[in-house]
Every structure is written in structure tokens, then in C-alpha cells.
Amino acid sequence: MKKLFFTLSLLFVGVLTQAQIKTPNASPSASVIQEIGLGKATIEYSRPALKGRKMFGAELIPYGKVWRTGANKIPSLILSQDMTIDGKKISAGTYGIATIPNAMEWTIIITKNAAQWGVYEYKEAEDLMRFNVKAEKLMNKEEYFTMGFSDFTPTSASVVITWENTQVKFKLAQDPSETIMAEIKAKTADKDANIETLQGAANYYLENGKDLNQAMEWANKVVEKDKQYWTLALRAKIAQKLGKCEIAKEDAKVGIELAKKDNDNSYVMTLSKILTTCK
Numbered sequence: 001m002k003k004l005f006f007t008l009s010l011l012f013v014g015v016l017t018q019a020q021i022k023t024p025n026a027s028p029s030a031s032v033i034q035e036i037g038l039g040k041a042t043i044e045y046s047r048p049a050l051k052g053r054k055m056f057g058a059e060l061i062p063y064g065k066v067w068r069t070g071a072n073k074i075p076s077l078i079l080s081q082d083m084t085i086d087g088k089k090i091s092a093g094t095y096g097i098a099t100i101p102n103a104m105e106w107t108i109i110i111t112k113n114a115a116q117w118g119v120y121e122y123k124e125a126e127d128l129m130r131f132n133v134k135a136e137k138l139m140n141k142e143e144y145f146t147m148g149f150s151d152f153t154p155t156s157a158s159v160v161i162t163w164e165n166t167q168v169k170f171k172l173a174q175d176p177s178e179t180i181m182a183e184i185k186a187k188t189a190d191k192d193a194n195i196e197t198l199q200g201a202a203n204y205y206l207e208n209g210k211d212l213n214q215a216m217e218w219a220n221k222v223v224e225k226d227k228q229y230w231t232l233a234l235r236a237k238i239a240q241k242l243g244k245c246e247i248a249k250e251d252a253k254v255g256i257e258l259a260k261k262d263n264d265n266s267y268v269m270t271l272s273k274i275l276t277t278c279k
Contacts, residue, residue, distance in 0.1 A: 039081025
């Protein structure tokens with residue numbers, strides 16, 4: 001009898017398995033990745049649709065209540081490096097994003113519990129941080145809940161949340177200067193440092209307002225080892241910043257002729273500008 005019951009149970013499970021029909025997810029999952037500084041920020045989330053419904057300030061998403069921010073599991077924010085969120089330093093790791101929508105502003109919640117399905121078991125004690133952001137009204141309605149990045153710089157980006165007629169955003173940043181300066185110090189100390197290392201170090205110092213005399217030393221070594229219009233352009237830019245226009249003009253003149261041979265109009269324009277400025 002037990003054997004018969006077990007056999008019938010297996011048959012029943014088999015029938016149920018065969019009866020299941022795979023259909024598209026009503027709130028499909030999505031992910032976006034953005035390089036910020038020397039790290040990456042990844043957001044994984046679900047995308048529900050309006051389908052003619054009123055969301056914010058209505059029964060589905062009432063104002064003043066903690067919201068899962070999308071559908072299904074709360075969004076995950078994965079940071080590959082230490083970053084700042086709204087100006088506060090956060091260690092690399094995986095966090096959850098929950099929100100409290102209101103008409104004029106939202107509260108953004110970064111929680112240490114990234115595995116929550118909805119916010120049914122949400123605990124404020126697990127918050128890593130909270131802060132408020134302005135809620136912007138959109139002219140055009142956004143049908144699908146969307147998360148992404150905007151306002152890019154090499155070291156920062158804004159996380160943007162858009163749905164219905166509302167948009168909010170908050171800033172992520174990663175300052176790589178300490179790491180880069182340590183790497184420059186270590187690599188340029190090597191007497192056999194290659195051209196790429198010296199050129200990269202000189203350019204970083206130039207672009208970030210560091211010691212230009214040191215940058216000039218590296219640029220001199222680069223030009224000595226490899227006299228190209230791009231290496232001459234680097235030294236000319238540094239010389240111009242230092243007020244050494246004779247060096248800048250000479251490098252620019254030679255560089256322009258070399259760039260013309262390669263039909264590199266971008267460098268011709270850059271070097272010509274140095275000539276004009278130094279006059």
C-alpha cells in the first residue's frame with residue numbers, strides 16, 4: 001500500500017511539473033553597472049510596470065511608508081571598492097536599497113540586509129544609513145520602474161530612480177587619488193621605470209594640479225626615450241603651465257610637424273593652441 005501511495009505521489013508531481021507553463025516575468029529582473037573612479041557600482045533590481053495604475057501616494061505605494069523600491073526582492077547595490085554615498089564613506093560590499101516616498105522628497109535607505117524579499121521583515125536597526133533627496137516631477141510618464149546612472153564624472157555618478165511621474169537621485173563617488181599616488185610613488189622609484197609609467201605619472205600630475213616640476217622631470221625622460229608628437233605635447237603642456245614658454249614653443253613646433261605626417265589633426269590643433277598661448 002505504501003509503495004502504491006509513493007508511486008501515485010510521484011505520478012502526481014510529474015503531472016504538475018508537466019502542467020507548468022513558463023511565461024515572461026511580470027516584473028523582469030535587470031542590472032546596470034557603472035565604473036566610478038577605480039571601482040564599479042552594480043545595481044540589480046526588478047522592473048514592474050504601471051499598467052494603468054496609480055502608484056505613488058495611492059494604496060499601492062502610500063507616502064510615508066517603507067517601500068521595497070521596485071518589485072520582488074529589494075534592489076542590491078554592489079560596490080567593488082570603498083565609495084561615498086551622499087558624502088558618507090561606505091565599505092566595499094553588497095547592500096540593499098529601500099525607500100520612503102513622499103510628495104516632495106524621498107528617504108533613501110541603504111540597508112545591510114540585501115537579501116530581503118520585499119520589506120515584510122525590514123528592520124530599521126539594519127540600516128547602514130538614511131538620507132533625504134528631492135523628488136522631481138517628470139513631464140512624461142515612465143511606464144516601467146527604472147534604476148540607472150547619470151551625472152557622470154571620472155570619479156562620481158548619480159543613482160537615478162524613475163517611475164510614473166517621479167524621479168529621485170543620489171550621488172556615489174570613489175576618490176582614487178590615494179591609491180594612484182601610492183602606485184606612482186612605487187613605480188617611478190624604479191630606475192628602470194618604462195615610458196608608459198613615466199608618461200602616465202607626468203600626465204596625472206599635470207591634470208590634477210600636483211608638483212609640476214616633478215612632472216617635468218618625468219616628461220623629460222619620456223621625450224629622451226621616445227620623441228613622438230604625443231610625448232612632446234605632454235612636455236609642452238607642462239612647460240606652458242610652468243611658464244617655460246621657450247621649451248613649450250619648441251616642443252610644439254616639432255610636434256606639429258610630426259603630427260602632420262601622421263595626419264593627426266587633433267594633436268596639430270592642441271600643439272598649435274600652445275604656440276598661440278605662449279606668444
